[in-house]
Amino acid sequence: MKILLKSSAFILVVLLLNGYKSDPQKTDLPNMDLHVHLNFEGQSLANAAMVYEKTAALSKERGVIFGIAEEFVNDNIKINDSLVLDRCTLAKKNSLYLALQVSRRDWLNIFSKDVLKKVDYILADAMIFPNKDGRMMRIWVPNAPLGEPQEFMELYVAHNLKVLAEPINIWANPTYLPDVLKTRYDELWTDARMKSLIDAAIKNNVAIEINSTFKIPNAKFIKMAKAAGARFTFGTNTHGPGAGDITWSINMAKECGLTKDDFFTPTRKL
Numbered sequence: 112m113k114i115l116l117k118s119s120a121f122i123l124v125v126l127l128l129n130g131y132k133s134d135p136q137k138t139d140l141p142n143m144d145l146h147v148h149l150n151f152e153g154q155s156l157a158n159a160a161m162v163y164e165k166t167a168a169l170s171k172e173r174g175v176i177f178g179i180a181e182e183f184v185n186d187n188i189k190i191n192d193s194l195v196l197d198r199c200t201l202a203k204k205n206s207l208y209l210a211l212q213v214s215r216r217d218w219l220n221i222f223s224k225d226v227l228k229k230v231d232y233i234l235a236d237a238m239i240f241p242n243k244d245g246r247m248m249r250i251w252v253p254n255a256p257l258g259e260p261q262e263f264m265e266l267y268v269a270h271n272l273k274v275l276a277e278p279i280n281i282w283a284n285p286t287y288l289p290d291v292l293k294t295r296y297d298e299l300w301t302d303a304r305m306k307s308l309i310d311a312a313i314k315n316n317v318a319i320e321i322n323s324t325f326k327i328p329n330a331k332f333i334k335m336a337k338a339a340g341a342r343f344t345f346g347t348n349t350h351g352p353g354a355g356d357i358t359w360s361i362n363m364a365k366e367c368g369l370t371k372d373d374f375f376t377p378t379r380k381l
């Protein structure tokens with residue numbers, strides 16, 4: 112019985128070691144989740160300090176570098192600035208990158224220029240915009256007033272082009288489709304639509320996120336973007352413990368033949 116137990120333990124150790132060996136994250140592609148959200152109870156700095164510490168511990172445990180995407184949408188520049196500066200300090204202290212995710216299209220007016228220079232990068236998606244009747248859509252929300260699919264796509268592509276022309280570094284959740292349109296991804300994302308957004312990202316030096324949570328963009332899009340000279344990042348857009356699970360993104364990057372030179376990485380040394 113003792114021998115049996117010992118050999119079982121041995122087999123378990125071998126299995127575990129092999130598991131680590133075949134870990135898809137063991138690669139020279141950047142082990143970075145540059146789209147991590149934190150779940151705050153309010154915005155108090157004391158609480159944020161604790162959350163940053165916990166997140167840094169998770170980052171170490173996973174062996175994946177985290178970029179924290181903060182969203183401040185106050186109308187008051189002073190309040191936004193002070194929140195950004197607080198988070199910059201926390202990010203530095205905890206060996207994390209600090210990003211600003213901008214969802215208001217007038218975001219350049221709600222932070223001061225000097226403060227914007229202090230964040231490691233700026234990230235934006237294109238998931239909030241008006242439909243043809245002027246009603247604001249949050250396209251991930253069920254029953255958003257999307258309208259007819261082709262018309263929706265025309266507006267969506269136009270809105271993406273607007274976002275991609277802003278001074279941002281990462282295009283997050285690229286090619287995301289609302290749940291009701293997901294099964295039509297291949298049909299709705301025509302080559303022409305893909306090409307126009309890829310060209311815009313390259314022209315403005317915006318990296319394209321390969322998103323593990325939504326499993327987007329598809330291989331066709333990534334290969335087309337790589338051939339055109341685009342750069343990429345890995346992200347989860349995760350609020351909570353799933354942060355850093357970039358397995359899908361890494362596998363996709365490998366499948367599409369990406370190398371570490373195809374990636375945007377923040378310049379600050381952690």
Ligand SMILES: [Zn+2]
Nearest residue numbers: 146180212348
């Ligand atoms: Zn996000």
